[in-house]
Amino acid sequence: MGSQYLLTCVCFWLPLVSFTISVASQKSTAGPGNVIEGNVFINGTTSIGRIDDDFVCATLDWWPPEKCDYGTCSWGRDSLLNLDLNNLKFLNAIKAFSPLKIRLGGTLQDKVIYERAGNGQPCSPFVKNNSEFLGFSQGCLPMSRWDELSVFFKKAGAVVVFGLNELSGKTTDSQGNELSGNGIGARVSADQYASDINSLQNVVQNIYAGFKVKPQIVAPGGFFDATWFTDFIKKTPKSLQVVSHHIYNLGPGVDDHLIEKILDPSSLDSTSQTFSSLQSILKNSGTQAVAWVGEAGGAYNSGHNLVTNAFVFSIWTNSGWHHLLIPKHTVDKHWLVETMAYSTLPPLLQILITTGITLLLINLDGNTTVQVRVSTENNSGGTKNSSMHEIQIPRTRFATMHRVRGSKRVNDTRKEYHLTAKDGDLHSQTILLNGKILNIDSSGLIPPLIPIDVNQLDPIIVVPFSIVFAQIPYIKFSACN
Numbered sequence: 316m317g318s319q320y321l322l323t324c325v326c327f328w329l330p331l332v333s334f335t336i337s338v339a340s341q342k343s344t345a346g347p348g349n350v351i352e353g354n355v356f357i358n359g360t361t362s363i364g365r366i367d368d369d370f371v372c373a374t375l376d377w378w379p380p381e382k383c384d385y386g387t388c389s390w391g392r393d394s395l396l397n398l399d400l401n402n403l404k405f406l407n408a409i410k411a412f413s414p415l416k417i418r419l420g421g422t423l424q425d426k427v428i429y430e431r432a433g434n435g436q437p438c439s440p441f442v443k444n445n446s447e448f449l450g451f452s453q454g455c456l457p458m459s460r461w462d463e464l465s466v467f468f469k470k471a472g473a474v475v476v477f478g479l480n481e482l483s484g485k486t487t488d489s490q491g492n493e494l495s496g497n498g499i500g501a502r503v504s505a506d507q508y509a510s511d512i513n514s515l516q517n518v519v520q521n522i523y524a525g526f527k528v529k530p531q532i533v534a535p536g537g538f539f540d541a542t543w544f545t546d547f548i549k550k551t552p553k554s555l556q557v558v559s560h561h562i563y564n565l566g567p568g569v570d571d572h573l574i575e576k577i578l579d580p581s582s583l584d585s586t587s588q589t590f591s592s593l594q595s596i597l598k599n600s601g602t603q604a605v606a607w608v609g610e611a612g613g614a615y616n617s618g619h620n621l622v623t624n625a626f627v628f629s630i631w632t633n634s635g636w637h638h639l640l641i642p643k644h645t646v647d648k649h650w651l652v653e654t655m656a657y658s659t660l661p662p663l664l665q666i667l668i669t670t671g672i673t674l675l676l677i678n679l680d681g682n683t684t685v686q687v688r689v690s691t692e693n694n695s696g697g698t699k700n701s702s703m704h705e706i707q708i709p710r711t712r713f714a715t716m717h718r719v720r721g722s723k724r725v726n727d728t729r730k731e732y733h734l735t736a737k738d739g740d741l742h743s744q745t746i747l748l749n750g751k752i753l754n755i756d757s758s759g760l761i762p763p764l765i766p767i768d769v770n771q772l773d774p775i776i777v778v779p780f781s782i783v784f785a786q787i788p789y790i791k792f793s794a795c796n
């Protein structure tokens with residue numbers, strides 16, 4: 316039996332993200348159908364962070380079909396070298412996130428060469444070869460494919476982040492993708508990396524001299540290592556616009572206990588250390604650079620079938636909001652398309668850009684329904700410590716929602732989006748919105764996301780293993796303006 320729920324409440328408004336609190340609660344005795352009450356107090360006095368309005372992003376990787384892990388070859392023809400760009404669902408999915416940032420990159424980006432006119436070199440694809448670094452030969456991006464990709468991204472309205480090869484011309488024991496800190500397979504010193512970034516900035520300034528809008532430089536796209544990042548940021552004060560890092564806190568995809576980790580609040584919390592550490596490095600260095608999560612695959616080595624591409628993974632993704640984690644995924648098996656389920660957050664955000672606040676509530680328990688009351692005043696529960704509020708008495712009667720200060724009309728309503736897995740099965744690749752299956756129809760159209768209207772006096776009912784977005788127009792904070 317699961318014994319914890321994590322209710323994460325995020326007041327986010329573009330561009331501000333305000334105070335977050337969680338209500339964690341130990342269950343004493345409970346069985347299926349257990350109902351308890353929870354209080355969420357929102358402290359709206361300060362914001363805890365901000366996000367760009369084009370914060371939604373995804374990665375298109377280079378892996379060829381021959382990339383296999385633990386006997387599973389999960390990539391198919393989803394690489395940016397071979398993906399079907401005429402797939403209407405894919406195009407519509409990108410448009411639905413508009414503007415979606417698409418990063419073109421991944422492990423093999425440091426083994427990519429680019430076809431150039433008249434240099435006489437053959438432009439051949441990656442070939443599997445276990446004696447080569449990263450298990451593949453060098454691969455080449457044909458100019459014609461680059462043109463097709465450019466046309467496609469323009470049509471889809473995507474913002475492109477292109478991953479450069481940072482190992483080119485270096486021996487492999489020296490540093491591009493995941494080369495910071497200890498790197499994966501290869502590493503580059505912070506010194507060397509900073510010097511390369513400074514050179515790159517000069518190249519960009521020369522090429523784009525006279526252009527109003529110049530490309531931003533995003534680096535290092537590796538795992539966070541405080542010493543390495545501090546050093547690197549210190550040495551790139553003028554040339555770096557974005558500091559990026561990758562998140563794979565669930566460990567290897569082969570792990571059979573991924574779901575337990577996803578449902579464990581402490582495992583979800585562990586990432587927050589990285590965020591605050593990076594935040595303080597940025598603050599202390601005085602750099603203008605901002606932090607991005609460049610890739611958040613969760614479980615490395617291509618994830619795990621029916622976990623990282625199933626409903627349960629949306630819990631991992633969305634709980635990232637708890638720490639302002641930017642949802643970012645590898646397009647695995649047309650992840651964006653076949654299972655837009657997990658990615659419901661971004662389209663919802665588009666819808667939710669109106670007024671007030673949005674709460675995100677995630678129930679990590681499979682047996683308990685939580686009735687949540689929201690308060691913006693700290694005297695409601697009679698407890699001073701409202702960030703960790705123990706609730707031990709299961710009740711079956713509905714509590715009424717407190718009238719929220721500033722709300723004059725009794726019949727104010729909020730909009731709720733309840734996401735659940737089909738048949739309550741966490742492995743399901745079918746998601747329900749307010750009880751109805753979300754389906755992409757045969758013409759590739761993304762379904763409309765229709766909320767339910769709920770009276771403000773009713774509690775928010777968060778059923779087992781569900782994700783709820785409650786858009787509350789009648790709660791307003793100046794910190795969110």
Ligand SMILES: *[C@@H]1O[C@H](CO)[C@@H](O)[C@H](O)[C@H]1NC(C)=O
Pocket residue numbers: 358359360361693
């Ligand atoms: C709300 O947050 C502010 C700033 O963090 C803090 O000073 C204040 O004590 C908080 N209020 C309550 C009731 O927790």
Ligand SMILES: *[C@@H]1O[C@H](CO)[C@@H](O)[C@H](O)[C@H]1NC(C)=O
Pocket residue numbers: 444445446447
């Ligand atoms: C595999 O890589 C090794 C080392 O670079 C090379 O000697 C060998 O010829 C390659 N094998 C094939 C089949 O290309």
Ligand SMILES: *[C@@H]1O[C@H](CO)[C@@H](O)[C@H](O)[C@H]1NC(C)=O
Pocket residue numbers: 316317345346347680681682
């Ligand atoms: C619900 O509780 C029952 C009985 O304690 C337990 O066997 C079952 O695994 C629980 N279900 C979930 C989804 O946690």
Ligand SMILES: *[C@@H]1O[C@H](CO)[C@@H](O)[C@H](O)[C@H]1NC(C)=O
Pocket residue numbers: 692693694
């Ligand atoms: C919260 O409660 C404390 C003590 O009860 C009080 O001093 C404080 O002003 C309250 N803060 C807010 C934001 O209501």
Ligand SMILES: *[C@@H]1O[C@H](CO)[C@@H](O)[C@H](O)[C@H]1NC(C)=O
Pocket residue numbers: 700702703
């Ligand atoms: C609130 O309670 C938690 C757990 O009991 C504790 O760790 C935390 O320090 C408390 N916070 C405050 C502000 O008292």
Ligand SMILES: *[C@@H]1O[C@H](CO)[C@@H](O)[C@H](O)[C@H]1NC(C)=O
Pocket residue numbers: 724725726727
């Ligand atoms: C309830 O709200 C609607 C608008 O949201 C308003 O038209 C209606 O008169 C209200 N009803 C009552 C009883 O206040």
